[in-house]
Amino acid sequence: xxxxxxxxxxxxxxxxxxxxxxxxxxxxxxxxxxxxxxxxxxxxxxxxxxxxxxxxxxxxxxxxxxxxxxxxxxxxxxxxxxxxxxxxxxxxxxxxxxxxxxxxxxxxxxxxxxxxxxxxxxxxxxxxxxxxxxxxxxxxxxxxxxxxxxxxxxxxxxxxxxxxxxxxxxxxxxxxxxxx
Numbered sequence: 001x002x003x004x005x006x007x008x009x010x011x012x013x014x015x016x017x018x019x020x021x022x023x024x025x026x027x028x029x030x031x032x033x034x035x036x037x038x039x040x041x042x043x044x045x046x047x048x049x050x051x052x053x054x055x056x057x058x059x060x061x062x063x064x065x066x067x068x069x070x071x072x073x074x075x076x077x078x079x080x081x082x083x084x085x086x087x088x089x090x091x092x093x094x095x096x097x098x099x100x101x102x103x104x105x106x107x108x109x110x111x112x113x114x115x116x117x118x119x120x121x122x123x124x125x126x127x128x129x130x131x132x133x134x135x136x137x138x139x140x141x142x143x144x145x146x147x148x149x150x151x152x153x154x155x156x157x158x159x160x161x162x163x164x165x166x167x168x169x170x171x172x173x174x175x176x177x178x179x180x
Contacts (some may be wrong), residue, residue: 021048021056021120021136023154025147028118030090031057032066033108041074042108049115071118071138085141090116092143117147124160132160 033042035129046067048056057069063101075083085100093115094176098106121139124132139155 008022008098021053023120023136025117025119025127025150025152025154026051026053026141027147028116029143030111030114030116033111035108039074042111043070044073044111045070046116046118086116089141089143090114092145093117115144117142117144117152119147119152119154121155121158123158126160 012016026048027050028046031047034045035042046069047058047062048054062069063172071084084099087102090111091097091099096110096114098110104133118138119140119142120136122134123137124134127133133155140152142152
């Protein structure tokens with residue numbers, strides 16, 4: 001085995017020795033915005049701005065794994081209502097008028113550094129190994145005042161829909177005759 005850099009080893013957090021961000025409402029700061037014009041959406045990377053979990057993603061892991069604290073906001077015509085709601089939440093949180101600028105052309109990088117309320121919920125997914133895991137997803141985007149006053153609801157765990165791969169009419173563990 002090759003030698004491991006001493007700084008890397010000494011600064012590494014032991015697996016399982018880290019705190020997971022729980023589902024909940026958070027005042028967040030937008031850290032980066034990337035436009036994907038051919039798909040008509042923005043990648044928006046955030047971090048927690050206030051409270052016990054402030055700067056939760058500011059460590060090396062958070063910097064190297066933006067996918068874990070990023071969401072997409074589409075500005076396609078079919079999703080424009082959701083995009084408008086997002087900008088309205090940003091405007092109300094920061095006393096900006098981005099919603100009024102949108103039809104004249106909008107520089108999405110103006111969003112960096114702005115606060116917004118995010119309601120994060122747990123959702124199950126199937127990993128590449130086939131096991132069921134949980135991740136946090138942005139469930140709703142709201143003005144920060146709703147988060148600060150507790151005027152929001154965190155939904156329960158969204159379970160993965162289990163696909164039935166059994167042959168038609170066969171119920172595993174039943175007394176049905178095998179279909180072959």
